[in-house]
Amino acid sequence: MEVVILPDAAHIGAMAADAIEALLKRKPEAVLGLATGSSPLPIYDELARRHTEEGLDFSRASGFALDEYVGLPLGHPESYREVIRREFSDRVNIDPDKVHSPNGAAKDLEAACREYEESIAAAGGVDLQILGVGTDGHIGFNEPGSSLASRTRIKTLLEQTRKDNARFFDSIDDVPHHVVTQGLGTIMDARHVVLVATGAQKAQAVRDFVEGPVAAICAASVLQLHPHATILIDEAAASSL
Numbered sequence: 001m002e003v004v005i006l007p008d009a010a011h012i013g014a015m016a017a018d019a020i021e022a023l024l025k026r027k028p029e030a031v032l033g034l035a036t037g038s039s040p041l042p043i044y045d046e047l048a049r050r051h052t053e054e055g056l057d058f059s060r061a062s063g064f065a066l067d068e069y070v071g072l073p074l075g076h077p078e079s080y081r082e083v084i085r086r087e088f089s090d091r092v093n094i095d096p097d098k099v100h101s102p103n104g105a106a107k108d109l110e111a112a113c114r115e116y117e118e119s120i121a122a123a124g125g126v127d128l129q130i131l132g133v134g135t136d137g138h139i140g141f142n143e144p145g146s147s148l149a150s151r152t153r154i155k156t157l158l159e160q161t162r163k164d165n166a167r168f169f170d171s172i173d174d175v176p177h178h179v180v181t182q183g184l185g186t187i188m189d190a191r192h193v194v195l196v197a198t199g200a201q202k203a204q205a206v207r208d209f210v211e212g213p214v215a216a217i218c219a220a221s222v223l224q225l226h227p228h229a230t231i232l233i234d235e236a237a238a239s240s241l
């Protein structure tokens, strides 16, 4: 695990964008793993800028989202499918049909989870997975206690995560209780993982997953076992290391 402490979110976004740009130049048909939350937004801003100003080309790339709420109607502005469209896909020249999300509105969610795993495998696997981290150490929506070998499946959100994410909804009552998320085993299959975190509210989670034991109680700690994990954090998020 390589931990890089940078001055602020803009530097973090630029360094993550450098890794994605290098990948796209080496492999134009790269498969990107896309994350939501506020932490990756500076990455998408920087990729959009490089696309507009420098012609960074996504025309042959594809993408897979990490997770999705269960039960939000198709097109709901806070569904992760919509967030990724708004923050990333609409701002670069990636083919929207090649940007995939778990189907949280499927009648048969278990079948949808299996199909999602199959579609990632059929695309050749994820080349670079962007990740944020929850205050409880979750990645994707793999809450504490998630099996380190888990695959895409349905999870129940902890109350803390619903509270953390309530800012995106009118009230906490509107935050779904259930989600579909890539598992920790799915995330570990990505060839390169880039996790970004900023702010003092992430300091404990960062300390736990970087310096604590590898344990299901802190999902992100599994990244200690990843052969190519890059952790980009600011001083505040690094303050408990």
Ligand code: GLP
Pocket: 035, 036, 037, 038, 039, 040, 066, 067, 131, 132, 133, 134, 135, 138, 139, 140, 141, 161, 165
């Ligand atoms: C949600 C997402 C995670 C994200 C986390 C942290 O729970 N499912 O992928 O890492 O929020 O979000 P933020 O970056 O806004 O703190």
